[in-house]
Amino acid sequence: MTPPSCAYQQHVVRGVLSSGEEIAVDACLYFEIENGRITKVEEYFDPGAVTAIVTALQSG
Template sequence: MNQLADRFVAAVAAGDVATVTSIYADDATIWHNFDQIDQTPSENVKTLIGLHRALTNVRYEDIRRTIVDDGFYQQHVLRGTARNAELELPAALRVYVSNGRITRLEEYLDTAQVAAAMR
């Protein structure tokens, strides 16, 4: 499970759409606390592309992960450069995995911190 999680985080940080897509189950759902809308993998990949347009030097640091029977919990700090300002965004994930693929991802973050960095 740690290998899958590491591979996923590395792919997101790199903007590797093909790898992210391959890790998601075809019918996966991706949910964010700030809008409470379930995204499909293809919708989520558009979000990933937008992230990499807005930020450079994207990285996940201070990762703390707990493996559970059906996936993992992860806390981390997403860091990157936005408009020449550094973004530090603490976030948490609850990820459900079946047959080696992510079936549901729930992401919790504070969008006010994103807005401040984008000014």
């Protein structure tokens, strides 16, 4: 059995809150590939940035 191949993809999720504030969250996807098929997908992002967005949305 050979080890799985892998691939990474980096991106920035951007948006604008109703207040007009622009937001950006750095994120990364990790894929494991076996026999030409994706067998695993993981997504990573900065939880601090997401917490700030949730706080801003809750405060109105």
